[in-house]
Amino acid sequence: MAMMTERASFVDLAAVHLIVEESVVHLSELIGAEVPVRRFRPTALLRSSIEAVPGFLDLAWVDRVATAGDVGLHIGGPAPRCVMTTLPQGDLGAQREVLQALAEHARHDTGTGVFACLGTYAEVTNPGTVRLGDHFVLAD
Structure with missing residues (x-):
């Protein structure tokens, strides 16, 4: 699925x-095998400052407000995954276990159905700049 944003x-x-x-x-x-993040093509890869991160931390950020650098974000919800994440990509071989594990451990109702999810989608509410090393902060 794809859609047009305001811009x-x-x-x-x-x-x-x-x-x-x-x-x-x-x-x-x-x-039981490395899963390269590039299978999922995120805009940004975040590193948690919490020492013991429980499972899929980012899937709990539904309808949250955050900042990254001086960019404001509204997090809409989990990113549904499809078979594309399991197929060979460039030098990556097939990895069917990816979707199987997400279907077993990370299923979420996205409002359009229940899907295996990883990561979150967000919209920019305040344009700005994000630099490598900038903090990502969830509002309370």
């Missing part, structure tokens, strides 16, 4: 796709 750019469901690095590590642990 008429063509994107998958939202302008920004966020994944927390620890969620990919957790997925790798579930299937």
Whole structure:
């Protein structure tokens, strides 16, 4: 699925796709093999400052407000996954276990159905700049 955003750019469901690095590590642990984050093509890869991150941390950020650098974001909800994440991509071989593990451990109702999910989608509410090393902060 794809849709037009207000500025008429063509994107998958939202302008920004966020994944927390620890969620990919957790997925790798579930299937017993490394899962390269590039399978999921996020806009930004975040690293948690929480020492013991529980499972898929980013999937709990439904309808939250956040900042990244000086960019304001509204997080809409989890990013549904499809078979494309399991297919060979460039130098990556097929990895069917990815979707199987997400279907077993990370199913969420996205409002259009229940899907295997990883990462979250967000819209920009305040344009600005995000630099490598900038903090990502969820509002209370």
